[in-house]
Amino acid sequence: MSVTQEYLAKGKDIVSVVAEQEKVIQEVAQLFAKSILAGRMVHLFGSGHSRMMVEEMWPRYGSFPGFNPIVELSLSFHNLVVGANGQRQAMFLENVPGLASRILRNFDTSEQDTALVVSSSGCNVVPIEMAEEFQRRNVKVVALVSKLHLEGSTSKKSDGKKLIDFADYVLDTGAPLGDAMIYLDGLDSPVAPGSTLGGVLLINCLKAETAKILHESGKSPKVLSSGKIVGDQRAVDLFESAYDEHAHLLAKLYANVGPK
Template sequence: MTKTPHAAAYLADLTARTGRLIEENAASIAAAADAVERTAKADGLVYIFGTGHSHTMAEEAHYRAGGLALTVPILSSTTMVHEGAVAGTVFERMSGIIAPIFERYPMGPNDVLIVVSNSGVNTATVEAAQLGKAKGATVIAITSEEYSRQAANGRTRLADVADIVLDNGGPPGDATMQVPGSELRVGPISTSIGAALMNAVFVEAAVRLQSGGINAPIYLSANMPGAKEVNAALIAKYRPRNPHL
């Protein structure tokens, strides 16, 4: 018998949830891959934004070995956790903070905006999606449909605004495992599932591009043969439009 039964149960639950993603999101994954493929062919960019812990999805895709170089993280310490998590929780619920953040990123009709929010109701993420649509970008949401329906209380949800919705299938509150003898739950899954969904879309789009005779802009790990030359060419192409390179 395992000495870590609760850890094993959490990993088994996470594995099962990951395994269901394709059947539960098949049409949305296909539509999202279509959008990323179109953007790549149009020499556009895929912007990624989230607040709180969801901002890590933007960093997950940024300058990532095996990832797409056309991804651009939208990063502002105001809405992140490393310079004041408590304040960031307040800011992400305030109206009007997104427009000045997005001024740094010249988004347009050839681009995709991925907005990540597990609860799907915070003001900043909803306004981000609305702003992306106003600029003509295709907006993809990564969210929990169940959580956002419960949390909405009449408010507009991210899922209501986005063109394409990828549902992480997470429970309200994110944590999946009951702590015996208490009302507490532990074991969030939104980051792991969100990263899997996002990378599944990128994999599909990259293979389609390469199969169609277009070199997919994929970064190589710095320790792989030829990485220096491949990555230098991609950086030269995207650095003028990606302020974080």
């Protein structure tokens, strides 16, 4: 078997893991849709490469307003790798206690909101404290993790708690311990991670289920679409109206920030 065939075979296993979670996916979609129908938002957070799952949900083609992507560049800007704004600093910062509460200090959340926190290991401090802070605010939390990686890892939080300890729902990417899935003869470190594959599958299943609920509830989502599908003018109108809706929803998160 070639390494391509091996990766694709392991990818099929990940698809099976995601498929087995359909009931939970649908329950989470109900939760997300309830927030959006109430005129509130679903907060999205992920540090490091988990940022990709945040951006996969919104904004991009095939996605729609109702989601608040919380992307801290200090925790997720990898392009320079070394030097100023490098990866060493980002990996250090994602384990600094107290940073999560400073991030969320910017938002006036509501109990009608929900949150999706993504972390493959579920063991880094900032994602854990983000979930903890959301729950402290009575916001329901969905954790997206790699179960096997989480179970085989040690929390970096001082009390030993992991992301799933502050989650109302847990979704599993199906990736293995260590994430990478392909072992080569004579090389002790595996290559080609799987958590992104499982994560993207989960995100888009959630997106589709949430859109279905919104549409059937009389609030058809304003989906960012290609002019090749809906026509150029319709695509422009959708982009503008979707961005406007996002701005209006986001404004509510800033309206009453700070002590009353």
